[in-house]
Amino acid sequence: MAEQQQIAPDQGTADAEFLARAQKGDLAAFEALVELHRDKVYGLALRMTRSDADASEITQETFLSAYQHMGEFRGEAAFGSWVHRIAANHALMRLRHRSVVQAAEQELKGPEFNERGSFADYPATDWSRRADEKVLDDELRVAIQQATDHLPEGHREVFLLKDVEGLSYEQIAEITGDSVPAIKSRLHRARLALREAIDRFYNEK
Amino acid sequence: MFTCKESVDLLLRFLDGEMPEDEARHLEEHLAACPPCVDFLRTYQATPTLCRRALGAQMPQELADRLTQFLRQKCRK
Numbered sequence A: 001m002a003e004q005q006q007i008a009p010d011q012g013t014a015d016a017e018f019l020a021r022a023q024k025g026d027l028a029a030f031e032a033l034v035e036l037h038r039d040k041v042y043g044l045a046l047r048m049t050r051s052d053a054d055a056s057e058i059t060q061e062t063f064l065s066a067y068q069h070m071g072e073f074r075g076e077a078a079f080g081s082w083v084h085r086i087a088a089n090h091a092l093m094r095l096r097h098r099s100v101v102q103a104a105e106q107e108l109k110g111p112e113f114n115e116r117g118s119f120a121d122y123p124a125t126d127w128s129r130r131a132d133e134k135v136l137d138d139e140l141r142v143a144i145q146q147a148t149d150h151l152p153e154g155h156r157e158v159f160l161l162k163d164v165e166g167l168s169y170e171q172i173a174e175i176t177g178d179s180v181p182a183i184k185s186r187l188h189r190a191r192l193a194l195r196e197a198i199d200r201f202y203n204e205k
Numbered sequence B: 001m002f003t004c005k006e007s008v009d010l011l012l013r014f015l016d017g018e019m020p021e022d023e024a025r026h027l028e029e030h031l032a033a034c035p036p037c038v039d040f041l042r043t044y045q046a047t048p049t050l051c052r053r054a055l056g057a058q059m060p061q062e063l064a065d066r067l068t069q070f071l072r073q074k075c076r077k
Helices: A011-023 A027-049 A052-068 A079-096 A128-132 A138-149 A153-164 A169-176 A180-204 B004-009 B011-015 B021-033 B035-054 B061-075
Strands: none
Touching: A011 A027, A011 A079, A027 A052, A027 A079, A027 A153, A027 B061, A052 A079, A052 B061, A079 A153, A079 A169, A128 B035, A138 A153, A138 A180, A138 B035, A153 A169, A153 A180, A153 B035, A169 A180, A180 B011, A180 B035, B004 B011, B004 B021, B004 B035, B011 B035, B021 B035
């Protein structure tokens, strides 16, 4: 899988120009906007649903919805953030209709402590700087994908929307209907479980 | 002073900058005296970055072409 694309510094300007033309009915300008944002929208949908077919349909629904509501878009937020939120809504609606076998919250692994509240094991490797390495180890990529897949659904959604997609707590609360404190609690538990999975990868390698 | 367990429980609020000043000071005192917690904090902070990189995805060209066709059909109506 390719890594997430960097947003070019002038993308905001390009978005604004294409959007202004698209709002006047220029379909080619709208298609240019779609091309600029389709990977991010598809990536979100694929991460959320774990299905190519669902991700493809959600991407179609998202851009069709964006086209139909383009007249209402006033530019308070970036166009990219706006379609991202539409995509998150569509993805969550689809997930809510699925009957998923949920992992139990108590199965979430975090660090272990002794009776004095100190770490039971001293981490052998501080791998924090590996996050910036140019090439990501393929085995690590798989380990992270598997660990994310094993999170309970509510934790996985919050983690993806906040830490991967970059939505704010308030935006997630609006989309999911959950309270901000509940979202923060799930995010923390998800991060601890994923940190633990990465830690196992580096320390058992 | 906080224990390691209490410190770990507070990391999200600490990193979000949402902790009362005196609580943040207690946590900083613990971190200053506890190298395992400093390492833990660093790896906790690095986790979202690594996950973002691991979970990146691009739309396959075939699906992108299908998307263009779909939108042309729907948007011209």
